[in-house]
Amino acid sequence: MAWHIIALQQLINGLALGSVYALIALGYTMVYGIIRLINFAHGDIYMLGAYFGFYAITMLKLPLVPAMIVSMAAAAVVGVLLERIAYKPLRNSSRIAVLITAIGASLLLQSTAQLVFGASFKPFPQAMAFRRIQLGPVFMTNRQLLIFGVAVLLMVILHVIVQYTKLGKAMRAVSMDKEAALLMGINVDRIISATFAIGSALAAAAGILVGMYYNRIDPYMGMMPGLKAFVAAVLGGIGVVPGAVLGGLLMGVAENMVVTLGSSTLRDAVAFAILIVVLLFRPNGLLGKKGIEKV
Amino acid sequence: MATTAELMVDNLCVQFGGLKAVDQVCFSLKPQTLAGLIGPNGAGKTTVFNALTGLCPVSSGQISFCEKQLTNEPPHTIARHGIARTFQNIRLFNNLTVLDNLRIAYHQNRQYSLLCGIFRSPRFKREEAQITAKAREALDLVGLADKSEHIAGSLPYGEQRRVEIARALMLSPKLLLLDEPAAGMNPQETQTLLELIRKLRDELKITVLLIEHDMKLVMNLCEELFVLDYGHLIAKGDPKSIQSNERVVEAYLGGSWA
């Protein structure tokens, strides 16, 4: 195969993977935009989402779409609880304290999942037969199409919520200026909860999609994609919603390109190399706004 | 007085995005003057301080001090050239003791090397003793000798302001910039502050430039005043002439002549 065909193929694979990163990155970026917290546990919510989906399909015998909705709802509840229990009491503490708490929350979710669901991986039930869709010289699998389609659909819904609903307006107001929003009569606590709920639901959807894509889920599956999605959010400009999507897609493509070019173990280093480069040369990300520190 | 100016600010502009916070400001200070920078809220006074101390970038114009160019030098370099400052919203190291707050500020005069510090050489011990003595001296000067072991953040507001001044003195500065030193002080404390600032100039031969809203303090203390309004320098001169300056009165009308 000619190199450009391989590259095109990897571009398609990269877009599918990237749309998953984008879904997770959205949660990071929304939470960061509102309370300036890197929610380290976000990747583990994604993992929980995959498990919720797994049990919804295997135990409740639900079809894929209802299972996904159930899982998203359950993850949203976990996200909100997490915020209420672990983060909210620390809202006025130092950022380091909150960050340590977030790391703690992440570890806790991981090890609880390991205890409850077992440490070994589970095969994810397949909701559809594997098919290839030929697109000229390259192909796309029906799973990739599903991932891409669901991701785009969810992002459109999110866009509508953020841009056109009262909730979205309030979210944007809180992320701009919490005090002013409070004075305008916005219930800031509720908006923060809503943000966690939406972000967690998106991550849960991503978890199920990835479970289907790779055919397996395990309690540690959230760690790496979580970190990478965070990098994607930073790459796009943290706090900027379209930035998370752009960053996610770019990350997915970049990773797949590196796999094509060289070793697949280097793949995990790509994300962090990107991160360090971005932070050094464009710390506000591709679509980020410049912030001024007040003296 | 044929002495040349110590601080020269020439056409200073500071721009934040589209906003010109400081616009073509020119002024100079002779050694050992007590000068005031006044103006309504939001006039750009603190921004001038920040530009002078390297905390915000100068868009254009020049700052020179003792005939050295300091425009856009990093803050620590500017501090080394002898400009010390305090902050409007007090920036003490709140979790450290008062004494440590002061000892930190001796940093640029420290002579001993890293290895001396790690091995606690005699030189290290000698110099540390000197640093502590100097810090106590500075505390004594601002009348807080008995507070050296207190945690800085636990002191009352007025004392914190004085600690901050003492800390700035540890740099052995030639020019001291005070950002609203009397804010939150009662009349009695303000009077003590006024005497302290005079003493600093008379005994330590320091030039002082201060931002202050307490007009009584400003008029009593300062020998020269600069008035800023919307980033422009609208007047300069001695307190008498400023008080009768029409533009100044106009700028303050409707503003807070507090």
Add this chain to the structure above:
Amino acid sequence: MNKLTSLISGAILLFIYLLVQLLERQGILLAYHVQILSLCCINIILVVSLNLINGFTGQFSIGHAGFFAIGAYASAYLTVTWQVPFIFAIICGGILAGIAGLAVGLPALRLRGDYLAIATLGFGEIIRVIILNTDAVGGARGFSGIPKYTTFGLAYLTAIITVVVIRNFVNSDYGRACLAVREDEIAAESLGVNSTYFKVLAFTIGAFFAGAAGTLFSHYLQYMAPTPSQIGFVKSIDILIMLVLGGLGSITGSVIAAIVLTVIPELLRGFAEYRMIIYPILLILVMLYRPSGLLAGQEFSLASLAQLFKGAKAHGNHS
């Protein structure tokens, strides 16, 4: 007074060492116990050196395992391939890690708080991936056949040196400058402290000791595996947990936490299983109720103990 307390401290430290030697010779302490004690020492080095970066300078790094890994692998390569004397290998391991610390410290100037945390985590993972892809150090198979040069005595001595050096550093003007950067970078700069320089310095020194700890570790276990729990983020977070529970900015706290959290999982078999549930809960609780750690910025020393006695005898007797 000062001389006396250091003399007493020295005597106590020597006594502990001789005691361990004696008990080992008598067969009361088994090789397994001595291994735990040595791991305690290695963890003390790691936690105290991380404390310099995170606790005293306020630069939140969670990539400490990266420096540890560099020291462990580089020194092992040196002793295995070049048969370098061990003491030289320790120093080389430290210096190489220190250089890496310099390289990480430089970008640190631009990053704050959480961004820096992620970048250092990323750095640690990059190191691991590089090791994973380097055949000269065993790649994914792990690095085996490392000579056993580390003894308890050596680990013990290195731990003492680390604690003393970092304590003296922190109590000098250099350390005060680091504290100033942690407390308020803008104020520090306006007082003439070159914050960039001190961030890099803290990273370099911290990394140096982490590298030395890595050297001791690889030459104790004689095998290194490029897994997250040995040289990756799990290890970094392990060190971080010890640091936070002991208290950011407390050297004594670091030492105690390193010992307790190394010994407990070994003693309680059942505990090991729930370790990763208990630690995070502890972490969250500490942040909620005592965010500065259990020994918040407090130091315990013979001098302070003596002060306490003196205080009890005669009130307000200042030195």
